[in-house]
Amino acid sequence: MAGRADYDVLIVGGGMVGASLACVLRGSSLRIGVIEAVPLAAADQPSYDDRTIALAYGSRRIFEGLDLWRDIAPDATPIERIHISDRGHFGVTRLAASDAGLPALGYVVANRVLGAGLLKRLEVSKNIDWLCPAEMRDIRLQPAYAQVDVRHLDADQTLTATLVVAADGAHSAVRAAVGIEAARTEYRQTAVVTNVTAGVPHHNTAYERFTDTGPLALLPLSGDRCAVVWSAREEEVPTILGWSDGEFLQHLQDRFGDRLGNFTRVGTRAAYPLALTRVREHVRGHLALIGNAAHTVHPVAGQGFNLGLRDVAAISEILMDAVRTDADIGDVRTLRRYADWRRRDNQVIAAFTNGLIRIFSNDFPPLALARNAGLIAVDLLPGMKRGFIRMTSGLAGRLPRLARGLPL
Numbered sequence: 001m002a003g004r005a006d007y008d009v010l011i012v013g014g015g016m017v018g019a020s021l022a023c024v025l026r027g028s029s030l031r032i033g034v035i036e037a038v039p040l041a042a043a044d045q046p047s048y049d050d051r052t053i054a055l056a057y058g059s060r061r062i063f064e065g066l067d068l069w070r071d072i073a074p075d076a077t078p079i080e081r082i083h084i085s086d087r088g089h090f091g092v093t094r095l096a097a098s099d100a101g102l103p104a105l106g107y108v109v110a111n112r113v114l115g116a117g118l119l120k121r122l123e124v125s126k127n128i129d130w131l132c133p134a135e136m137r138d139i140r141l142q143p144a145y146a147q148v149d150v151r152h153l154d155a156d157q158t159l160t161a162t163l164v165v166a167a168d169g170a171h172s173a174v175r176a177a178v179g180i181e182a183a184r185t186e187y188r189q190t191a192v193v194t195n196v197t198a199g200v201p202h203h204n205t206a207y208e209r210f211t212d213t214g215p216l217a218l219l220p221l222s223g224d225r226c227a228v229v230w231s232a233r234e235e236e237v238p239t240i241l242g243w244s245d246g247e248f249l250q251h252l253q254d255r256f257g258d259r260l261g262n263f264t265r266v267g268t269r270a271a272y273p274l275a276l277t278r279v280r281e282h283v284r285g286h287l288a289l290i291g292n293a294a295h296t297v298h299p300v301a302g303q304g305f306n307l308g309l310r311d312v313a314a315i316s317e318i319l320m321d322a323v324r325t326d327a328d329i330g331d332v333r334t335l336r337r338y339a340d341w342r343r344r345d346n347q348v349i350a351a352f353t354n355g356l357i358r359i360f361s362n363d364f365p366p367l368a369l370a371r372n373a374g375l376i377a378v379d380l381l382p383g384m385k386r387g388f389i390r391m392t393s394g395l396a397g398r399l400p401r402l403a404r405g406l407p408l
Contacts, residue, residue: 005145007033007129008329009319010161012136012148012174016053016111017291017308018167019118023066024316024408026125029323033159034122035150036132051193051270052227053114054079054206054219054302055107058394058403059309065402071117077220078104080204084375086360087211087255091372093379100389105206106302108219108227139164139177139287145330146286162330164287165315170277172293178284185276187357189214190237191299192230194269195221196252199261202226208300209256210360215300216255226260228252229299237271274298276354282342283335288315295346297353306394307349313400314341320408345397352391 009025011018014036022034055063055076063069082105084093097105122128134152146164150157166174175182196218207218214231221227230252232240243251249263277296282289291308318338322329359371378384390396394403401408 005160005162007031007159007161009033009163009165010035010146010148010159011165011167013166013168013291013293014130014132015167015169015291016114016118016305017312018165019115019122020062020066020309021165021167021290021312021316022125022128023068023118023121024312024402025319026121026128028127028320030127030319030329032125032128033161034128034130034132035134035136035148035152036130037135039133051111052108052195052219052221053111053305055109056302056306056392056394057102057104057106058399059306060104060107061405062309062313062400062402064405065407066121068117068121071120072107072109072113075113075222076107076109077222078204079106079108079206079220080104082206082208083259084208085210086368086372086375087209089368089372091375093375093385095385095389099382100386100393100395102389102393104204105389105393108206108221136168136173136177139174141178141284141286143285162286162328163319163335166287166289166293167291168293170275170292170296172289174287175279175289175293178287180279180281180284180289182277182279185354187214187231187274187276187298188234189231189274189298189357190234191272191274192228192232192237192240192269193272194228194230194248195225195267196228196249196263197265198224198226198263200224202260207256207259210356211255212361212363214361215357217299217302218256218260219302230255231274231299234273241269241271276350278346278350282339283332285332285335286330288335288338290315294342295350297350298357300353300356301392303349303353303392307346310345310394310400310403311342313402314338317400317402317408341398348391348397 008030010033012035014034080097082095131152137149140147145160148159202220204220209216217229219227245266290311315338322334
C-alpha cells in the first residue's frame with residue numbers, strides 16, 4: 001500500500017478524535033499523515049483548551065488500551081453518581097456507579113489534559129507525519145487512492161493516500177468537497193459553558209436538570225468546582241454572556257437551586273450553537289468519516305466525544321484486521337464494515353439525545369406527567385436503571401475490542 005501512495009491513512013483534522021485515531025495506529029505498519037489547521041500549542045487551538053469533557057466509562061477502557069489513561073487519571077474527576085430532575089416537576093432519577101458494578105459512571109477531564117496525553121504519545125511515533133499548520137484544499141477519490149490538495153508551510157502540494165479519514169468537525173470540509181450530504185437540525189439552543197465554585201462539596205455527583213429553556217448540567221471537578229453546560233435559547237445568549245459574574249451566579253442559582261449551596265466564583269464563559277447532524281454516507285471508496293464529521297448530537301447526557309471515540313475504536317479494528325489479512329484498507333467493501341457497525345450506535349444515541357430534548361422542552365401536561373413518571377420508573381426499577389447506565393456509559397451494543405479492554 002505504501003508503495004502506491006504517500007500515506008496509507010491520511011487523517012484530516014488533528015483534534016481529539018483525529019489525534020486519538022493516530023494514537024491507536026501508532027506503532028503499526030501503516031504510514032500515517034495528519035493534517036491540522038491550527039498549531040497544537042496555539043492558544044486558539046479549539047481541541048486542547050480549558051473546556052472540559054465528560055468521558056464515559058467505556059472511553060476509559062479505550063484510553064487504557066492506548067496506554068493513555070495513566071496520564072489522564074490524576075487529573076480526571078470521577079462521576080460516581082448522577083442526579084436527573086425536571087425543574088418544577090416531581091420526577092427524579094438517581095444513578096450510582098454501584099448500580100452497574102462500575103468504579104465510576106464516567107470522568108470529567110479538561111481538554112488540555114487529554115490533548116497533552118495524546119500529543120505525548122504522537123510526538124515520538126515514527127510512522128506519523130504531522131502536517132501543521134496545514135489546510136486541506138480539495139480531495140479527489142480515484143479508483144486506487146485519494147488525491148488531497150494541501151497548503152502546508154506556505155506551499156501547495158498534492159498528497160495521495162490509500163484511505164482518507166475525515167475528522168475535521170461538524171462543518172467538515174472533506175465531507176463538503178466530496179458532496180456527502182448532511183441533514184442538520186438546529187435546536188435553536190446554544191451551550192454556555194463555564195465552571196463555578198460550589199458552596200458545599202459535590203461528592204462526585206453530576207447533575208442534569210431539565211428546564212423550560214433547555215437542560216442544565218453541572219459536572220464535578222476538583223476542589224468543589226463544577227463544570228457548567230447551560231443550554232439556553234439562542235435569543236437569551238447575548239444577555240447571559242453580558243451579565244456580570246455576580247449576575248450570572250445569581251441567575252444560575254435561581255435556575256439550578258441550592259442543592260450545591262451558594263455558587264461563589266465563575267470562570268470564563270463561552271458559547272457554542274447546538275444542532276443534530278446526520279450524514280447519508282459514512283464511507284466511500286478510500287474515504288471514511290468519524291467523529292463530528294459523521295454526526296453531532298446535543299450535549300445532554302455527554303455523549304458527543306464518546307460516540308466519536310467509539311468510531312475510532314471501530315475503524316481502527318477494521319483497519320488492523322484488514323492489514324493482517326492483506327486486504328485493501330481503502331476498498332469500499334472493507335470500509336462498509338465500519339459504516340454498518342457504527343450505524344446502530346449512532347442512530348440510538350441520536351434518537352436518545354434528540355428525544356430527551358423534544359420531550360423535556362414540551363410542557364403539555366400529559367407529556368410532562370408521562371416523562372416524570374418515566375424518571376421515577378428508571379429510579380425504582382433496577383433492570384431499567386442498569387440498561388440506562390450501560391447505554392450512557394458506552395457499554396451497550398457490539399463493542400470494539402478496545403472498548404472491551406482487549407488489544408487490537
